[in-house]
Amino acid sequence: MPLSGVPRSPHEPIGQLYGDHHRWLVNWLRGRLGCSHQAADLAQDTFIRLLLAERTQPQVAELKEPRHFLVTIAKRVMIDSFRRKALEQAYLQALAEQPQACAISPEERLLIIETLQHLDAMLDGLGQKAKRAFLLSQLQGMPYKNIAEQLQVSVSSVTKYIAKATEHCLIFSLEL
DSSP states (O other), rough: OOTTSOOOOOTHHHHHHHHHHHHHHHHHHHHHHSHHHHHHHHEEEEEEEHHHHHHOOOOOOOOOOOHHHHHHHHHHHHHHHHHHHHHHHHHHHHHHHHHHGOOOHHHHHHHHHHHHHHHHHHHHTHHHHHHHHHHHHHHOOOOOOHHHHHHHHHHHHHHHHHHHHHHHHHHHHOOO
């Protein structure tokens, strides 16, 4: 317990890390992104990710190289941000190519984008073929035999890909 007699917050190590390195991290991100606003947003997202991770696996208090650790987390946050933006752009492009009769409301568009981002996060970490097989099966209802032909693999491999992807999605859902 600190000298004041007040128990320490479980978030105190993150608060200390934030105070010591936030400005440095924003500057580091600004150098890579060229935008101070985006750098500030991603720095905040980095510390939020640390707070969330610290709930299940405390490790910040024991860091020997905090800046290296922050850069690793910030790079992951940056990649996730780029992936979300690319996914949103692809969706908006596909939407723009649709005839006006298929136009949807802004609310529906937001729900679809959020669903696509959630699906992308859920499938993150799967191999390309497993991800593709799962999407062909689930979104297009394609039979395993046709998926095997398209991916140039055996039906047995497609079965394994689908099983792996399904397990991956279930684990992702349970962790939420």
